[in-house]
Amino acid sequence: MPILERSNPLPLYYQLKEVLKQQIQAGHLAPHMAIPSEPELVAQYHVSRATVRQALTELVHEGLLYRQHGRGTFVCEPRVQQRVASELTSFSEELRRRGLKPGGLLFVSELVRGSQAVREQLRLTDEEQVVRLERLRTANDEPIAYEVNYLPYPRAASVYQRAKEVADGSLYHLMSTEGLAPYMVEHAFRGDSPTSREAELLHLKENECGMRSSCTTFDETGAPIAYTEAYYPSGRFEHRLTLRVTK
Amino acid sequence: MPILERSNPLPLYYQLKEVLKQQIQAGHLAPHMAIPSEPELVAQYHVSRATVRQALTELVHEGLLYRQHGRGTFVCEPRVQQRVASELTSFSEELRRRGLKPGGLLFVSELVRGSQAVREQLRLTDEEQVVRLERLRTANDEPIAYEVNYLPYPRAASVYQRAKEVADGSLYHLMSTEGLAPYMVEHAFRGDSPTSREAELLHLKENECGMRSSCTTFDETGAPIAYTEAYYPSGRFEHRLTLRVTK
DNA sequence: CAGTGGTCTAGACCACTTC
DNA sequence: AAGTGGTCTAGACCACTGG
Numbered sequence: 386m387p388i389l390e391r392s393n394p395l396p397l398y399y400q401l402k403e404v405l406k407q408q409i410q411a412g413h414l415a416p417h418m419a420i421p422s423e424p425e426l427v428a429q430y431h432v433s434r435a436t437v438r439q440a441l442t443e444l445v446h447e448g449l450l451y452r453q454h455g456r457g458t459f460v461c462e463p464r465v466q467q468r469v470a471s472e473l474t475s476f477s478e479e480l481r482r483r484g485l486k487p488g489g490l491l492f493v494s495e496l497v498r499g500s501q502a503v504r505e506q507l508r509l510t511d512e513e514q515v516v517r518l519e520r521l522r523t524a525n526d527e528p529i530a531y532e533v534n535y536l537p538y539p540r541a542a543s544v545y546q547r548a549k550e551v552a553d554g555s556l557y558h559l560m561s562t563e564g565l566a567p568y569m570v571e572h573a574f575r576g577d578s579p580t581s582r583e584a585e586l587l588h589l590k591e592n593e594c595g596m597r598s599s600c601t602t603f604d605e606t607g608a609p610i611a612y613t614e615a616y617y618p619s620g621r622f623e624h625r626l627t628l629r630v631t632k
Numbered sequence: 633m634p635i636l637e638r639s640n641p642l643p644l645y646y647q648l649k650e651v652l653k654q655q656i657q658a659g660h661l662a663p664h665m666a667i668p669s670e671p672e673l674v675a676q677y678h679v680s681r682a683t684v685r686q687a688l689t690e691l692v693h694e695g696l697l698y699r700q701h702g703r704g705t706f707v708c709e710p711r712v713q714q715r716v717a718s719e720l721t722s723f724s725e726e727l728r729r730r731g732l733k734p735g736g737l738l739f740v741s742e743l744v745r746g747s748q749a750v751r752e753q754l755r756l757t758d759e760e761q762v763v764r765l766e767r768l769r770t771a772n773d774e775p776i777a778y779e780v781n782y783l784p785y786p787r788a789a790s791v792y793q794r795a796k797e798v799a800d801g802s803l804y805h806l807m808s809t810e811g812l813a814p815y816m817v818e819h820a821f822r823g824d825s826p827t828s829r830e831a832e833l834l835h836l837k838e839n840e841c842g843m844r845s846s847c848t849t850f851d852e853t854g855a856p857i858a859y860t861e862a863y864y865p866s867g868r869f870e871h872r873l874t875l876r877v878t879k
Numbered sequence: 880c881a882g883t884g885g886t887c888t889a890g891a892c893c894a895c896t897t898c
Numbered sequence: 899a900a901g902t903g904g905t906c907t908a909g910a911c912c913a914c915t916g917g
Contacts, residue, residue, distance in 0.1 A: 396905060417853065422883060433907045435682070438884090446693065447814070451852050455883050455914035456716030465816060522679035567711060569695070572873045574821045576866040594841025594866070595823035603697045606664065607709030618747045619823040619841070626873055643886060680888045685903090701903050702895035745915060883915070889908100896902070 401440040419457035429579030483523040493519040494548040506612040507537045514538040516545045529622045532615040568605040583616045648687040666704035722802030732771040740766040741795040753859040754784045761785040763792045776869045779862040815852040828862045
């Protein structure tokens with residue numbers, strides 16, 4: 386049983402969370418098994434019950450544990466653990482998880498005024514411009530999606546300068562390192578036919594149909610930090626999203 | 633300033649949450665405005681700081697507030713509040729929000745063995761059957777989606793008996809009242825062409841394309857409680873989902 | 880009944896922001 | 899320096915579950 390380090394700058398509840406996470410991943414705490422009760426954890430790790438409860442409450446929110454009043458605290462199924470943990474993963478990570486090799490081409494990275502729809506979504510003032518990234522995504526070197534990202538300019542200046550890094554990588558990850566951390570996204574999906582440019586880049590026949598998605602990303606304060614439009618031709622990629630119910 | 637009732641069976645932190653929610657909705661606490669500090673709330677409502685923090689922490693999780701260390705606690709934008717609150721809404725509610733009149737026809741409600749895909753998703757044993765509901769959804773009396781729901785039978789027996797109620801209503805709501813509360817859903821979307829039955833019911837031309845979705849619903853323990861397949865023809869409905877980033 | 884998680888208190892010290 | 903939220907303690911009583 387590991388001991389929590391009081392000299393460690395990381396909070397005790399956070400250290401306890403990490404210990405429990407590792408025990409779950411290592412299989413010492415199996416799905417649907419009760420973990421030690423709160424008083425037991427208090428005794429084992431020499432912390433107060435409030436600290437134990439803070440650790441457990443956060444693990445419940447992260448989908449690793451569930452509680453039952455009067456019975457105990459239990460380990461969630463791996464299926465739930467993974468899905469809740471992956472509520473927002475990058476496209477490339479998702480491809481790797483499905484055993485595909487992610488790749489991509491960055492066609493354009495430019496500063497433009499943007500269409501009215503884009504300006505509305507990003508709530509720009511009259512003077513502001515947008516960073517526009519145009520990407521062709523590939524899986525095992527086959528084109529599977531055409532994607533255009535828009536970011537509000539003065540705020541995303543540093544992302545613009547590092548735009549070349551996102552050709553086959555994660556825009557969300559780059560944004561997070563530059564002070565534009567996604568907090569919430571709204572996705573919209575609909576069946577649609579491709580534009581001529583999409584048909585060309587994705588090697589589609591005239592009437593081949595697919596799916597179009599729009600996605601607006603917000604930071605913690607509710608400010609829009611990205612707007613993305615993408616086209617997925619039929620049969621090459623399935624978009625998967627995990628939601629939890631807020632009661 | 634309302635006073636919390638100690639004789640009320642509802643917990644103090646819960647009463648405080650409700651008071652703050654009402655003040656936000658009534659506009660007494662405007663977006664991006666700081667709410668009273670934690671010590672101020674302690675004094676105003678005569679509760680301990682731990683109680684105040686429990687109320688605030690839950691409101692942060694629900695997307696109504698955000699905290700900034702050293703600065704204060706602030707009200708989220710209505711846009712964020714609404715979207716986070718609607719992480720899983722019923723189809724009919726969603727239509728009403730968009731100003732459309734929801735409706736529907738229940739074609740079939742039956743007990744069947746189910747395809748292998750369905751049986752795998754619901755993790756059925758060899759003896760178990762599934763409840764199958766087949767629905768045509770309408771908005772303003774126009775068909776907009778064809779949907780088939782599967783529920784694991786012995787568990788969903790009471791839902792099966794009340795199946796007629798869900799023709800134009802919410803299956804999730806009915807399930808919740810019958811001990812099958814959704815905790816997590818996994819949605820998958822892809823562009824696709826309609827089957828002949830879908831084309832007929834939705835009045836589609838041969839090559840008209842649309843979107844197909846599959847959705848598996850789980851309860852708190854990770855047990856699958858529903859599996860849904862749906863087809864949305866192009867141009868009639870846009871599927872919107874809100875996600876929050878778990879860090 | 881004993882054991883579990885749910886609620887609550889009255890303190891304390893710290894890290895961060897602002898002035 | 900003053901005020902904010904972040905962490906932590908050592909208790910207490912309650913509601914729910916199980917044998």
